[in-house]
Amino acid sequence: MKGIFITFEGPDGAGKTTxxxxxxxxxxDMGHEILVTREPGGTAIxxxxxxxxxxxxxQEMVDQTEVLLYAASRAQHVHERILPALQESxxxxxDRFIDASVAYQACGLGVDIGLVKAINRFASSGLxxxxxxxxxxxxxxxxxxxxxxxxxxxxAPLDRIEQKGFEYHNRVREGFHxxxxxxxxxxxxxxxxxxEDEIAIDILxxxxxxxxxxxx
Numbered sequence: 001m002k003g004i005f006i007t008f009e010g011p012d013g014a015g016k017t018t019x020x021x022x023x024x025x026x027x028x029d030m031g032h033e034i035l036v037t038r039e040p041g042g043t044a045i046x047x048x049x050x051x052x053x054x055x056x057x058x059q060e061m062v063d064q065t066e067v068l069l070y071a072a073s074r075a076q077h078v079h080e081r082i083l084p085a086l087q088e089s090x091x092x093x094x095d096r097f098i099d100a101s102v103a104y105q106a107c108g109l110g111v112d113i114g115l116v117k118a119i120n121r122f123a124s125s126g127l128x129x130x131x132x133x134x135x136x137x138x139x140x141x142x143x144x145x146x147x148x149x150x151x152x153x154x155x156a157p158l159d160r161i162e163q164k165g166f167e168y169h170n171r172v173r174e175g176f177h178x179x180x181x182x183x184x185x186x187x188x189x190x191x192x193x194x195x196e197d198e199i200a201i202d203i204l205x206x207x208x209x210x211x212x213x214x215x216x
Contacts, residue, residue: 003085046076132188
């Protein structure tokens, strides 16, 4: 079976990272070779760009800069890590991908959606996810979880994106829903306002069906 690219998306605080790690363990236990990675980041260069994008010190960042920095980080990540892993027939699990740019920069910031898609199509050399799990929670829940996480760790203040207001994050959530409506065969919407176990069961069940279908 050739490599499979699975992404996790959703509002900040939806539990993407937790669920990605749980799925990775299940797939490894089933004998699959896995690459777990994230965006922005995933490589030395991409992580340096991540620190610039997310630093609360960079509030003056203009929208065009944000779009291009995310795309630059993605280009390095795709070509240095994701594509080689797929060529080795691994299952790649990635915390965020192009859908995040569409939701956060096109829908959240108001940048032209066609432009955002074109820039990222170039950055990724046209790579698309086989399956995307969209973990969905109301903005109120997202904000509460982020605040709790920040208060629990004095070393982890809210980043520049997380600090943005309710209306921005509501536009982002609506953007994710539009993506899911446009691509129902790829994007599976998961109600993430439940227990971790309930969410994990749904994701694993769908992933098993996906793998079985691809192996035929």
